[in-house]
Amino acid sequence: MKNAHTLSAQRRNKTILSAVLAVICVVYVLPVLTVLINSFKLNTYVKTDTFALPRGEMWAGFSNFVKGMTFGSYPFWKSVCYSVVITVLSTGLILLCTSMAAWYIARVDSKVCHIVYYLCVFSMVVPFQMVMYTLSKTADTLKLNTPWTIPIVYLGFGAGLAIFMFVGFVKSIPLEIEEAASIDGCSPVRTYFSVVMPMLKPTMVSVGILEIMWIWNDYLLPYLVLDINEYRTIPIHIQYLKGSYGTVDLGATMALILLSIIPVIIFYLTCQKHIIKGVAAGAVKG
Amino acid sequence: MKKKKHAPSSALSRPLRKWWWLFMGPVVAAFIIGFVWPFIQGIYLSFCQFRLISDAKFTGVSNYVKAFNDASFRHAFWYTALFAVVSLVLINVLAFAVAYALTQGIKGSNLFRTVFFMPNLIGGIVLGYIWSMIFDGILSRYGTSILLQTKYGFWGLIILMCWQQIGYMMIIYIAGLQSVPEDMLEAARIDGASKSQTLFRVTIPNVMPSITICTFLSLTNGFKLFDQNLALTAGQPFQIQAGGTAIKTTEMLALNIYNTFYGQTSGSQGVAQAKAVIFFVLVAGLGLAQLAYTRKKEVQQ
Numbered sequence: 001m002k003n004a005h006t007l008s009a010q011r012r013n014k015t016i017l018s019a020v021l022a023v024i025c026v027v028y029v030l031p032v033l034t035v036l037i038n039s040f041k042l043n044t045y046v047k048t049d050t051f052a053l054p055r056g057e058m059w060a061g062f063s064n065f066v067k068g069m070t071f072g073s074y075p076f077w078k079s080v081c082y083s084v085v086i087t088v089l090s091t092g093l094i095l096l097c098t099s100m101a102a103w104y105i106a107r108v109d110s111k112v113c114h115i116v117y118y119l120c121v122f123s124m125v126v127p128f129q130m131v132m133y134t135l136s137k138t139a140d141t142l143k144l145n146t147p148w149t150i151p152i153v154y155l156g157f158g159a160g161l162a163i164f165m166f167v168g169f170v171k172s173i174p175l176e177i178e179e180a181a182s183i184d185g186c187s188p189v190r191t192y193f194s195v196v197m198p199m200l201k202p203t204m205v206s207v208g209i210l211e212i213m214w215i216w217n218d219y220l221l222p223y224l225v226l227d228i229n230e231y232r233t234i235p236i237h238i239q240y241l242k243g244s245y246g247t248v249d250l251g252a253t254m255a256l257i258l259l260s261i262i263p264v265i266i267f268y269l270t271c272q273k274h275i276i277k278g279v280a281a282g283a284v285k286g
Numbered sequence: 287m288k289k290k291k292h293a294p295s296s297a298l299s300r301p302l303r304k305w306w307w308l309f310m311g312p313v314v315a316a317f318i319i320g321f322v323w324p325f326i327q328g329i330y331l332s333f334c335q336f337r338l339i340s341d342a343k344f345t346g347v348s349n350y351v352k353a354f355n356d357a358s359f360r361h362a363f364w365y366t367a368l369f370a371v372v373s374l375v376l377i378n379v380l381a382f383a384v385a386y387a388l389t390q391g392i393k394g395s396n397l398f399r400t401v402f403f404m405p406n407l408i409g410g411i412v413l414g415y416i417w418s419m420i421f422d423g424i425l426s427r428y429g430t431s432i433l434l435q436t437k438y439g440f441w442g443l444i445i446l447m448c449w450q451q452i453g454y455m456m457i458i459y460i461a462g463l464q465s466v467p468e469d470m471l472e473a474a475r476i477d478g479a480s481k482s483q484t485l486f487r488v489t490i491p492n493v494m495p496s497i498t499i500c501t502f503l504s505l506t507n508g509f510k511l512f513d514q515n516l517a518l519t520a521g522q523p524f525q526i527q528a529g530g531t532a533i534k535t536t537e538m539l540a541l542n543i544y545n546t547f548y549g550q551t552s553g554s555q556g557v558a559q560a561k562a563v564i565f566f567v568l569v570a571g572l573g574l575a576q577l578a579y580t581r582k583k584e585v586q587q
Binding site: 018032047050100107112119120135144153155157182220253260268276280 | 310
């Protein structure tokens, strides 16, 4: 009797908890919804009626999106393209190069390997401000200031975490398989691509997710390294719109912000499981 | 077992060594360009006066003296420290509470988790503008703005960071809570422990590693914050000091360093680089403290 009582009480508590969390969830989504409604609102009403639905005279239709496309005398689609190019190239380069180096570090016991490994770990605690001035000058001198060459800068500055995570994983997989391949006359390069790389796949996904999240949203590094009259990523473009004009068209800015969030949310909803796993793995190690 | 680790079978490592240039070359070259060289040059330049790197003149520690005497830098330090501690406490308490609630087997846990984590994928600049619109939408009704009062800027940034980071820390806490041994909780229940007793005596001691990670993560995140600070208030409002110099009251350390490098006053790059070195020592110190602390814990376990 008593048991049944506590059970029903427990069920009731869980329902209450669910309801409370549902309310918090709605509050959590509100900022994004605010962006959505304001992107359809005429500029003059964004500041005065931020939380009102865009009805009647406030309704701007798609004019904000049309205006946003060429806002700040820079086409928005160009910054989307540069963001995609930089993120894809950098992540690809980081995954390929650091996983190869990590395998070498884990399997060859030499002084250089130890030094590189500990320098990588060290680089993880160095904030970007420490190297931003000298790094941007070095990148300028070496002509790394285009979207096609900036991946090298990302590889250099972002190698730390990737190498750290890959080395940790390689050390946990048994040597025997690679040894067998090697004894059978398989060259190291082939051993890497046909034996090691497939085993590294789960870690590659985790590292890739972390790098994508970092590079896609990164503002300061590309801002300092790239020639921003020529090349702007999405964060640079949005910051430029807000920063350089006294009066900003808030409606158009919100339309651009909405356009830049939508792909991120779609990406999140499609690979949610991997993203959450990757974040957990990166945090526990970093 | 141990021996193997020190001599990774020569069958593999000897042929591999011949390929060092392919496996190590790209990373080492990029690492030198992107980290090692700028780092060394940065340390050197912090002792120099320069406008261009090519005409740097060695001036000893004078940059450091100027940096410590800079009222705006000292203000930014205390402001950042206060921000880091307040956001640390709020984020971790709330994230733990949410994670605890989500591991009670309630309906809709997955949906809630998805929603709470979502803000993490939006970049700092975009987040800053979303929230500056929201805060101004609220504050404009009272005839004020987030840019007009330091306390609005401070709490605005706290709310923004909570919104962004709670989901992230929640993920780590959920992983920790799921690893608490079921039989321990069962034993506590059979022994008649109350819910709060179980929480404080069994659950929390078992998720201590997650708590340590999250604490340090939110502390260093708070110290390194830049994008959100720039986009939300960019340091406004100003306050005029007795000497006639203005300090930006909501400017955090990273932004202060940035403004010293690229701001109006030219010739202050040396001071800015010295500030950056101080900043690095501070952040690295926190990171190493974390490492030492977790190592100690691991040994105890």
